[in-house]
Amino acid sequence: MDQGSGVLRSVTSGRPAGSAAALRSTRPHVTVRGLSKTFGTSRVYDRFDLDIPRGELISIFGPNGCGKSTLINLIAGLIPVDAGEILFDGQPLRDIKFGYVFQNYREALFPWLRSIENIEYPLKLMKLGKAERRERTERLVAHLGVKIDLKRYPYELSGGQQQLVSIMRALVVDPEILFLDEPFSALDYEMTLFMRDQLQRIFVETGTTTVLVSHDLEEAVYLADRILLLSRGPARIADFVPYEAARPRSDATLSEAEFVRVKAHCLEVFQREVRKG
Amino acid sequence: MTRVNAQVYLPVVGVAGLLLLWYVAVWVQIVDPVLLPSPTETFRAMWDGMFQGKLGFDFLRTVERTTLATLIAAAIAIPLGILLGSSEKLYRSVEFVIDFFRSTPASAMFPLFLVLFGVGDATKISVAAFGAALVIVFNVAYGVMNARKTRLLAAKVMGASRIRVLTDVMLLESLPQTFVGLRNGVSLALVIVVVAEMFIGSTDGLGHRVFESQQLFAMPDMYAAIFAAGALGYGFNLLFLLVERRFVHWSGK
Numbered sequence: 001m002d003q004g005s006g007v008l009r010s011v012t013s014g015r016p017a018g019s020a021a022a023l024r025s026t027r028p029h030v031t032v033r034g035l036s037k038t039f040g041t042s043r044v045y046d047r048f049d050l051d052i053p054r055g056e057l058i059s060i061f062g063p064n065g066c067g068k069s070t071l072i073n074l075i076a077g078l079i080p081v082d083a084g085e086i087l088f089d090g091q092p093l094r095d096i097k098f099g100y101v102f103q104n105y106r107e108a109l110f111p112w113l114r115s116i117e118n119i120e121y122p123l124k125l126m127k128l129g130k131a132e133r134r135e136r137t138e139r140l141v142a143h144l145g146v147k148i149d150l151k152r153y154p155y156e157l158s159g160g161q162q163q164l165v166s167i168m169r170a171l172v173v174d175p176e177i178l179f180l181d182e183p184f185s186a187l188d189y190e191m192t193l194f195m196r197d198q199l200q201r202i203f204v205e206t207g208t209t210t211v212l213v214s215h216d217l218e219e220a221v222y223l224a225d226r227i228l229l230l231s232r233g234p235a236r237i238a239d240f241v242p243y244e245a246a247r248p249r250s251d252a253t254l255s256e257a258e259f260v261r262v263k264a265h266c267l268e269v270f271q272r273e274v275r276k277g
Numbered sequence: 278m279t280r281v282n283a284q285v286y287l288p289v290v291g292v293a294g295l296l297l298l299w300y301v302a303v304w305v306q307i308v309d310p311v312l313l314p315s316p317t318e319t320f321r322a323m324w325d326g327m328f329q330g331k332l333g334f335d336f337l338r339t340v341e342r343t344t345l346a347t348l349i350a351a352a353i354a355i356p357l358g359i360l361l362g363s364s365e366k367l368y369r370s371v372e373f374v375i376d377f378f379r380s381t382p383a384s385a386m387f388p389l390f391l392v393l394f395g396v397g398d399a400t401k402i403s404v405a406a407f408g409a410a411l412v413i414v415f416n417v418a419y420g421v422m423n424a425r426k427t428r429l430l431a432a433k434v435m436g437a438s439r440i441r442v443l444t445d446v447m448l449l450e451s452l453p454q455t456f457v458g459l460r461n462g463v464s465l466a467l468v469i470v471v472v473a474e475m476f477i478g479s480t481d482g483l484g485h486r487v488f489e490s491q492q493l494f495a496m497p498d499m500y501a502a503i504f505a506a507g508a509l510g511y512g513f514n515l516l517f518l519l520v521e522r523r524f525v526h527w528s529g530k
Contacts, residue, residue: 004484074428078433100434102427102430107425107428108431110428110445111530112449112452112526122436124439125435125436125437153527174436
């Protein structure tokens with residue numbers, strides 16, 4: 001595996017929109033088949049199937065307790081599945097590199113390491129040398145245009161900055177897929193708006209397949225190429241709604257007819273599922 | 278700014294108040310002057326004792342014993358606490374034993390340790406180490422067990438092996454609690470050492486100095502030795518706090 005060139009590749013080739021669309025029509029990136037999971041007596045997933053398209057940003061939205069976070073935790077291997085198969089390009093999870101961003105950045109970052117050392121940590125686990133770790137991290141920072149003093153410790157940064165450090169820590173290994181579990185829900189509204197656009201920029205720049213769990217419908221639609229709407233448990237796909245507005249999207253996007261239509265449709269499906277429960 | 282500056286001097290108020298009360302008590306002779314010497318006399322006795330008399334030597338002996346006891350306790354209890362804490366089942370199986378002996382007054386163990394180690398320094402140091410070790414092991418084990426689940430998960434998700442999770446996350450997560458254990462441990466070790474110095478065939482140490490002064494009715498010397506013991510306890514605590522602040526900069530953040 002060529003570990004060094006990943007960031008560079010995505011920096012230099014920068015995947016134009018046309019080829020991204022072409023890639024989307026190829027085979028799915030992640031295939032979930034027959035996924036089952038029971039917690040105690042509640043059956044959260046029962047023979048659940050899902051295809052996640054390559055290079056897209058998927059938002060997961062659904063009623064409280066339907067297992068949104070559980071789904072990405074199962075896919076990312078944080079909790080074991082009872083039954084079923086999850087493959088990434090036909091490979092099992094252990095053979096691929098992925099990034100995971102927790103909701104609680106305060107508890108996910110290591111406070112004893114400086115921010116830059118936090119970002120480098122996964123590279124250390126990959127047994128890369130100090131010089132190479134620093135080089136890759138600095139390249140990622142420059143590429144994303146992040147203006148944070150990374151010599152500081154995480155607890156010296158604002159919430160949004162800490163979550164940005166978390167996201168960079170997930171991205172530094174050049175993941176094939178990025179999971180985010182309600183990454184902005186601990187931030188204030190102003191910071192959430194800022195971070196949405198940061199995430200969108202990161203997605204446009206890297207083209208990494210991204211799965212985002214959100215509890216905010218506006219955010220879910222605004223960021224997504226496709227919104228996965230789940231039903232109450234055992235969860236089924238209530239709808240898998242495409243939203244194809246051009247990127248970069250901005251505040252103006254929020255008042256466009258297409259956005260309003262997709263959001264209204266998602267809300268309707270959501271309400272229907274809530275009433276069923 | 279002026280308010281912050283004023284705050285710094287607040288602790289002085291209590292000290293000044295105590296000294297004032299003491300002077301007044303001596304002046305109006307509430308207590309027999311033989312039993313309560315004036316602050317001036319006491320501090321002169323302390324100064325003389327520390328730099329010319331036996332108090333300085335006794336002070337250093339107590340420092341030596343307490344330090345040794347704490348070092349021995351830490352050397353045994355920290356690795357043991359990590360081991361016990363890394364497996365909750367293991368800890369639960371020995372929890373009762375630890376809690377039982379942690380609740381047993383260490384002074385009740387003197388006769389046993391006397392039989393084991395004789396009347397020398399070894400007994401004083403080992404009883405103190407025993408008491409301190411139980412406090413430290415308990416805190417370290419809890420520090421390891423209470424490591425933030427998200428942080429452990431984050432390391433696991435990034436591909437850290439079990440051993441890397443232990444060395445890179447659990448150990449560092451437990452450091453703040455370990456320092457709590459060390460601070461409590463050193464305080465307890467000092468208590469035990471001073472008590473031991475009073476009784477079992479002792480010829481030096483702060484405990485011995487307090488006891489001997491009282492026997493000789495040398496009250497200023499006795500108060501001086503008590504204050505020296507207090508200063509020592511405070512100093513140990515402060516030392517650990519400073520070390521903690523330096524090396525566990527994230528504590529409480």
